[in-house]
Amino acid sequence: MDFFAAEIDRTGTVAVDDTILVKGFETRAGSHILDGFTPMFGSDAVERMLAAGFAVRGKSHTGEFGLDIAGETSYHGVCRKSDGTLSSAAAEAVASGTVRQALCVDVNGAPRRAAALSGVDFIKPTYGTVSRYGIIPTACSGEQVGVCAADAAGLTELLSVIAGHDSKDGTSLPTEKYDYSADMDLSGMKVAAVRELYDAADDNVKAALDAFSAKLRKAGASVEFISLPDVKAYATAWQIMLSAEACNNISRYDGVKFGYRTPEYRDIDELYVNSRTEGMGFNVKMNVLYGSDVLSKNKYLSCYDKSLRIRRLASDKMKEVFAEADAVLCPAMSASSLPQYDLADTFERTKKELLFTAVPNLTGIPALVTGGIQLWSAAFGENVLLSIASNTERMAD
Amino acid sequence: MTVEELKALESLNEFRLTDAEEQKAIGIFAFMENEAAELQLTDTENIGVMVHCMPMTNVFRDDVRRQVFSREQLLACAPEHSEDSWIVPRLVK
16 A cells, blocks of 8 residues: 555655645545545645645545544555554654655544554644644544654644644634744653553553653653543543544535445435445444434433533543643553454444543643653643653663 | 344434444444443533533634635535536435
């Protein structure tokens, strides 16, 4: 599999995931249902990037609507690493040096997991700091455009360009520009490692976390275990909310105004049903079905409403954690590699991996993956995360 | 989740699953039923809902009349269209 759904400029240094609109280039969000859709405008993030002199190399393949583990449900096939295991096209394009950076949409942590699998960095900034205008929406209340790069310097360079208020996006925060240039000393920094997430990872991931903790201590930071006893509930709450939001967002694809239309239909009902049946993969359909179930009269209070209350609990809990610690250290996923698996199992397997990635989507806090592990900070704490990444990258293993 | 209930959800969402996919989906619903049951162990009494994870304010601006996209641009991505309209099957028989 090549990295790009569409090649744009061979001199370009940035890959843009196929969920992010680039004016004039076909955008399919990894789905057959959007075949032939060529946007008439570009996303705010891409327009800012182009205005700053960056060029887009191509539209990188993504998992269908960003709902899988690491991009493996793309209609165009899986992206294999040289050892046969899976990762995303964007992360592998960065890892191979094909591009210097990539823009990806983080709906459920897939770009973070892919960065860990490919040995590159990814930052999901604070919700609302990067405009969501011009991305194909899946789970609007928690998804965010982030940057993938080989190192922290690459993250800082592109994030500084794309972050800032956008009046076209109702979820955009009012700050006009963010400064991510602070390279903070790690001495005296307090890092909290989440016991439940550490225990849920395999031995390779635990070893990576131990090695990263040793680096932090060598740089003068302290690393102490903390407990997040409700972390599994946070993951389930985000699964419920993202499926509910995906169910609504994906309802617009019906084969009428844009995208794929079935060749076989006798009336408008068959046009809708056949187009959607043929155009979407099982994992997307499963999210839509589950989303409509949790929004139904019988489940609304026990599932959807409950999740909105758990979101507040999670947000309050993270504020408590960050009153005591500068950053949280945890796995990006349960294992350090992703072998090929039966894609009929994607929903359940992705749900299990949400344990490690849901909190930043649910609460809006930033997250950064470096060296195969994950860091979180308080909202607007990107400088803390970037400083930890840049300092540890400068240290020898 | 029964097959009948699942078929009703499929119909609501305007797509079909194969028989094998339906069997798989019923298993996934059972899996999520257990996951959601665990949610009830987390006490949310007196905890308010949180729809937006960051503080949000409504943004208002004056209406300005302008041409956003031309008819030709809007029709360019249509799976099927005439010179000036989207083509859909007849709705009234």
